[in-house]
Amino acid sequence: MSVYLSKKCFLVTTLFLVSINLKAQKLKFLVPDAAVVQYAGSIGTASAGISYDLFKNKRGNLDLLYGYVTERKGGAFSTLTTKFNYRPFVIKAGKNLIIYPINPGAFISYTVNKDFDLTWDRGQYPKGYYYWSEALRLHLAFSGEVKIKTLTLFKNDQLKSVSVYYEINTNDVYLINYVQNKRYLHITEIFKAGIGIRVSF
Amino acid sequence: MNRKLRVISFIALLFLLGCTDFEYSPNQIFDKDSPVDLNAKNLAKLNLAINDDTLKFIVFGDSQKSANELDLFILKANSIPKVDMAFLAGDISEFGLLLEVKWAAQQLQNLKMPNFVVVGNHELIANGNAVFKRMFGELNYSFIYGGVKFICHDTNSREYKFNGEVPNINWLSKELQQQTGVQNYVGISHIRPFTSDFDSNLDIAYLYAFNNQPRFLASFHAHEHTFGDFFPNNSRVPFVVTTNIGSKGFLLVEIVNNKITYERISF
Numbered sequence: 001m002s003v004y005l006s007k008k009c010f011l012v013t014t015l016f017l018v019s020i021n022l023k024a025q026k027l028k029f030l031v032p033d034a035a036v037v038q039y040a041g042s043i044g045t046a047s048a049g050i051s052y053d054l055f056k057n058k059r060g061n062l063d064l065l066y067g068y069v070t071e072r073k074g075g076a077f078s079t080l081t082t083k084f085n086y087r088p089f090v091i092k093a094g095k096n097l098i099i100y101p102i103n104p105g106a107f108i109s110y111t112v113n114k115d116f117d118l119t120w121d122r123g124q125y126p127k128g129y130y131y132w133s134e135a136l137r138l139h140l141a142f143s144g145e146v147k148i149k150t151l152t153l154f155k156n157d158q159l160k161s162v163s164v165y166y167e168i169n170t171n172d173v174y175l176i177n178y179v180q181n182k183r184y185l186h187i188t189e190i191f192k193a194g195i196g197i198r199v200s201f
Numbered sequence: 202m203n204r205k206l207r208v209i210s211f212i213a214l215l216f217l218l219g220c221t222d223f224e225y226s227p228n229q230i231f232d233k234d235s236p237v238d239l240n241a242k243n244l245a246k247l248n249l250a251i252n253d254d255t256l257k258f259i260v261f262g263d264s265q266k267s268a269n270e271l272d273l274f275i276l277k278a279n280s281i282p283k284v285d286m287a288f289l290a291g292d293i294s295e296f297g298l299l300l301e302v303k304w305a306a307q308q309l310q311n312l313k314m315p316n317f318v319v320v321g322n323h324e325l326i327a328n329g330n331a332v333f334k335r336m337f338g339e340l341n342y343s344f345i346y347g348g349v350k351f352i353c354h355d356t357n358s359r360e361y362k363f364n365g366e367v368p369n370i371n372w373l374s375k376e377l378q379q380q381t382g383v384q385n386y387v388g389i390s391h392i393r394p395f396t397s398d399f400d401s402n403l404d405i406a407y408l409y410a411f412n413n414q415p416r417f418l419a420s421f422h423a424h425e426h427t428f429g430d431f432f433p434n435n436s437r438v439p440f441v442v443t444t445n446i447g448s449k450g451f452l453l454v455e456i457v458n459n460k461i462t463y464e465r466i467s468f
Contacts, residue, residue, distance in 0.1 A: 039223070040223035040224055040225055041223075042224045042225070042227060043226065044225060067226075069225045069228075069229055073225045073229065074225060074226070074229030074230045074231045074232060075225070075226070075229065075230070077226075079226060089206060089209055089210075091206055099210070101209055101210035101213040102209060102212075102213035102216070111228050115327070115328065116228070121362075123362075124359065124362050130326065134326055134327045137227055142213075143217075166217055168216075168217055171227055173227065173295075173296045174300065176266075176295070177266070177295070177296075177300075177304075180266040180267070181266070181267075181268035181269055181304075182269075183268075184269050184271075184272060184308075185268065185304070188219050189304075190300075191219075192222055192223070192224030193221055193222060193223050193224070194223065194224075195223075
């Protein structure tokens with residue numbers, strides 16, 4: 001057991017050291033550009049993860065997030081999310097302040113739970129009995145973001161910027177419900193909110 | 202800031218702030234304002250009512266994806282005089298999700314008469330089971346009103362991989378025992394026996410359980426999205442199926458002097 005533990009310790013330490021050195025090496029692209037924490041937003045009571053900048057203008061990002069819904073908030077279960085986001089409009093509100101008023105995005109969330117199957121059990125159901133996935137949801141999102149450029153504000157090259165974003169999203173099955181009940185449901189009823197902080201380094 | 206961006210920001214702000222409901226997951230079991238124990242609350246309401254010698258109730262089913270038609274149904278149901286109660290015989294939702302069940306439950310509050318929701322196969326996927334239990338109550342339940350015992354139960358065998366426990370024959374047999382104050386028995390469940398989604402090993406036991414109680418009048422079902430009356434194996438007891446709400450139909454049932462009649466109503 002202790003041999004196993006020490007091996008594990010060694011592995012973790014090595015990985016840690018390797019990750020520090022990565023920035024200077026070829027695998028630099030693996031080092032995330034930002035860290036994200038989020039409250040609600042349909043992927044957990046709280047979620048957190050890493051983010052990569054996309055495109056030359058860095059207006060896109062890809063987030064990988066782990067979330068958890070607590071029992072007190074209607075869980076308990078975990079979620080894994082891959083989120084893409086793009087910022088088409090930029091407002092320079094001050095020397096160190098940038099506003100991205102509306103950013104379209106999309107994400108896939110996976111609910112990790114034994115009662116949630118990715119695909120339907122073929123032994124249990126005839127083909128096409130249900131047509132959607134229980135565990136996977138495809139979301140469509142819009143967010144607004146305010147970014148403080150800490151790099152120039154505090155002359156800190158370790159911490160480039162801190163942003164706060166507010167995001168609304170809907171998903172495949174909510175959209176199906178909306179389309180089928182258009183006269184009854186208002187579009188705002190299928191959009192749900194979340195709020196988060198993004199720290200770029 | 203140029204004018205175009207100002208307009209975009211303003212619209213964006215309005216749009217984003219228009220939706221302020223924080224959601225933890227579409228799969229969450231409850232939220233801060235989702236209702237609880239609705240079947241028990243409706244039973245309390247029913248027990249306050251004064252019953253005459255005619256018992257009249259509605260059986261409707263499969264209201265999923267049909268919120269518009271559900272509104273029309275509610276209008277029609279409310280226009281029929283002296284209806285004691287209504288039963289939704291399963292599939293209140295399509296995906297078994299909290300939000301769908303909550304929407305439908307809110308709509309059902311517009312029914313004038315007390316109403317009871319029975320579990321359908323679509324409520325047993327994802328977290329639907331837990332959502333149902335919290336919002337409506339047990340999956341197998343019964344109550345007595347006007348001398349009639351209503352036995353509402355889970356017959357969605359396929360969702361349990363035909364494990365031999367659904368429908369629960371032991372529970373049903375106990376519920377069907379002779380009881381003082383009960384002149385008649387009625388069953389309500391989603392899937393009828395002798396169909397592919399009902400546990401074929403339990404077809405006969407289920408049929409006997411009902412036929413062995415001479416005061417059992419009829420068993421009502423939904424799931425098939427079409428009306429039907431069935432008497433499998435020369436059953437004395439009729440197995441009566443209502444159509445789905447999307448097809449704009451339901452059953453109006455009357456019990457007078459230990460006799461049951463049912464009528465298909467369109468709206």
